[in-house]
Amino acid sequence: MLKMANPIEVVSVLIALEFVVMSVVLLVVVPLEVAAPIIPLLLVFLIALQLYRS
Template sequence: MTDSAELLSLLVVVEFVVMAAVVTLLVPLDAAIPFLPLAVVFLVALYLYRS
């Protein structure tokens, strides 16, 4: 079982990725561009965590 700090970190990363996806869909792309690089980094981290 994962410890609470790891679980909290995982939830924060998932929340950021989901919110970045929602922002990307709802606002113009010019405003969403600053979120995309960090979202990609977090997606890679989630992928590596799961594998």
């Protein structure tokens, strides 16, 4: 049986997802040299979202 997600977990996942989406948009719009500092944090959030999903 599925359990309901904690509201704090939902907010955390939504914030991480928003950061990932905005980072990808930033990587597409600006030159890579400018957006390079966000890549490690983007990877951390992507891994965290994948682990949360599984």
